[in-house]
Amino acid sequence: MVTLYVANKNYSSWSLRPWILMRELGIAFDEQVRPFTDGPALAFGDVSPSGRFPCLVDGETVVWDSLAIAEYLAEAHPQVWPADKQARAFARSAAAEMHSSFPHLRNICGMNVGIRVELREIPAGLATDIARLDTLWTEGLTRFGGPFLAGDKFTAVDAFYTAVAFRVQTYDIKLSAPAAAYARRLLALPAMQDWYAAALKETWRKQAYENEALAAGRIVADYRQTA
Incomplete structure (x- = not known):
């Protein structure tokens, strides 16, 4: 194994x-x-x-x-990838874009699944990343019929955006109705719920990542266990 x-x-x-x-x-x-x-x-x-x-x-x-x-x-x-050639091309491109792009979303809204943050502001770069994310998700859902980004089955492209769904939850990021529904769909996956539950039980902290959240805004809730 x-x-x-x-x-x-x-x-x-x-x-x-x-x-x-x-x-x-x-x-x-x-x-x-x-x-x-x-x-x-x-x-x-x-x-x-x-x-x-x-x-x-x-x-x-x-x-x-x-x-x-x-x-x-x-x-x-x-x-791992969609069987349809067009869907597979989209899925690979979208996964690679997540791998290399969205720098403001990454840097301002770092993954920290156990807390909730009220953003102080949405700078222009972050707004651009959020708009691109919304467009990308909506395109995939529309072209391939959903409920996942490249069709009716969960594939690698969805896996690459699961952390973004956690960010949407943590920072209350506003999206269009189709994109917001997709984020909720990812968060509801049983495996995502298992990851989330395990994350809340962790008592490890890395101060640099905690500081990122504090720099982004006001922490309004912290659901994590403490040591």
């Missing part, structure tokens, strides 16, 4: 992607969780060549990037 190494479920948006993909598609794996600390940023070098998680270990094979993990899994599990 493959082993998937992930970091804190409260913070690690990148770890969520392959974890939720494998859970939703029924791909068996052994899970290993290690927390971020206030120490070095590249803290997982004993497992991952990049020093970052997620990292998938399959015997002698090590895959240390979330998009690379999705592609590696697709070699044995073609349902």
Whole structure:
């Protein structure tokens, strides 16, 4: 069985992607969780060549990037991507866009699933990212009929946007009706509920990520357990 190494479920948006993909598609794996600390940023070098998680270990094979993990899994599990060629092209493009874009959404609204934040403002760059997100989600839902971004089945492109759904919840990000419904749909997935429940039980904290939330706005609720 493959082993998937992930970091804190409260913070690690990148770890969520392959974890939720494998859970939703029924791909068996052994899970290993290690927390971020206030120490070095590249803290997982004993497992991952990049020093970052997620990292998938399959015997002698090590895959240390979330998009690379999705592609590696697709070699044995073609349902990772949509069967339809047009839907698959859209899904790969949208997943890659999430992998490389939305810098203001990432930097201002960092993943912190256990809290709720009232944003002080929505700077122009963040507004642009939110508008693009809304357009992208609406396009996929409209072109391929939903309820997921590339059709009627959950695929890797949806996995890549699950962390955004958590951000929508944490920061009360306003979206159009179709996009908002899609975010709620992702949050309601059983595997997403399992990730969320585990995140709330974590007592690990990384101060840099807590400071990001404080910089973004006023924390109006914190549902996480304390040590």
